[in-house]
Amino acid sequence: MRKPIIAGNWKMNGSRDSIKTLLDGIKAGMGDVKAAEVAVCAPYIYLPDVADQLKGTAVAWGGQNLSTEEKGAFTGEISASMLLDFSCKYVIVGHSERRTLYGEDDALVAKKFAVAHKAGLTPILCIGETLEEREKGITEEVCARQLKAVIDEVGIKTLGEGVIAYEPVWAIGTGKTASPEQAQDVHAFIRGMLAEHDQGVADGLRIQYGGSMNAGNAKELLAMADIDGGLIGGASLKAEDFLAICTAAD
Ligand code: PGA
Numbered sequence: 001m002r003k004p005i006i007a008g009n010w011k012m013n014g015s016r017d018s019i020k021t022l023l024d025g026i027k028a029g030m031g032d033v034k035a036a037e038v039a040v041c042a043p044y045i046y047l048p049d050v051a052d053q054l055k056g057t058a059v060a061w062g063g064q065n066l067s068t069e070e071k072g073a074f075t076g077e078i079s080a081s082m083l084l085d086f087s088c089k090y091v092i093v094g095h096s097e098r099r100t101l102y103g104e105d106d107a108l109v110a111k112k113f114a115v116a117h118k119a120g121l122t123p124i125l126c127i128g129e130t131l132e133e134r135e136k137g138i139t140e141e142v143c144a145r146q147l148k149a150v151i152d153e154v155g156i157k158t159l160g161e162g163v164i165a166y167e168p169v170w171a172i173g174t175g176k177t178a179s180p181e182q183a184q185d186v187h188a189f190i191r192g193m194l195a196e197h198d199q200g201v202a203d204g205l206r207i208q209y210g211g212s213m214n215a216g217n218a219k220e221l222l223a224m225a226d227i228d229g230g231l232i233g234g235a236s237l238k239a240e241d242f243l244a245i246c247t248a249a250d
Contacts, residue, residue: 002205004037007124010043014043025240025243033247033250038246041063041090051087060090090163091123092165093125125162126165127143147190163229167211169211177212183221209227213245215245229249
């Protein structure tokens with residue numbers, strides 16, 4: 001059985017005060033979360049606060065990005081070892097905002113996956129099609145290309161030690177969620193592609209859905225056979241909403 005994983009992606013939101021309130025709320029409600037593993041991915045600068053506040057709790061934390069480099073003259077970058085220095089467990093790689101706004105291509109994302117995994121972080125690899133790509137009928141082709149880049153770089157077994165987040169770009173932050181059936185179709189396609197490489201990896205790898213998942217639609221989405229959790233943006237910024245998604249996995 002795959003343990004569902006609900007991860008908050010705070011993006012560039014929050015302040016020291018608001019994060020304290022948010023984490024106090026999440027910690028207070030964690031007793032009700034039975035099935036899901038829970039994590040939050042915070043802006044770099046708040047990771048020390050997050051680590052202090054979550055140490056010893058059941059909530060893991062992580063970064064939203066990382067550098068492919070270990071150290072040196074890379075102004076503004078953060079390395080895997082720096083994330084580990086603050087006990088991050090996870091790091092998001094290839095989020096669609098990084099791909100579209102910051103020009104991260106498949107090759108760079110695959111390298112980031114490799115570097116994160118090698119350092120001992122668990123990468124959360126985001127893949128997904130844009131609206132234009134969906135309308136053209138190439139959703140599967142796009143997801144396959146994005147996955148293949150990582151499999152080519154690290155191999156199927158290493159990919160299997162990460163987490164995949166299927167996030168249709170048209171559903172991110174738009175309030176337009178993929179229907180449970182639409183999401184399930186793509187999740188099943190992804191798992192099928194993994195199975196062509198390695199059945200064990202396909203059976204064990206967790207595939208999150210992301211894109212306007214909220215307290216109201218989480219239960220239906222999480223009930224689908226191949227949806228093993230969620231990567232939550234907007235709805236992860238309020239403890240009550242985030243916890244409702246976490247308990248929806250029960
Ligand atoms: P959203 O973001 O839940 O606000 O749509 C999800 C994500 O981008 O990971």
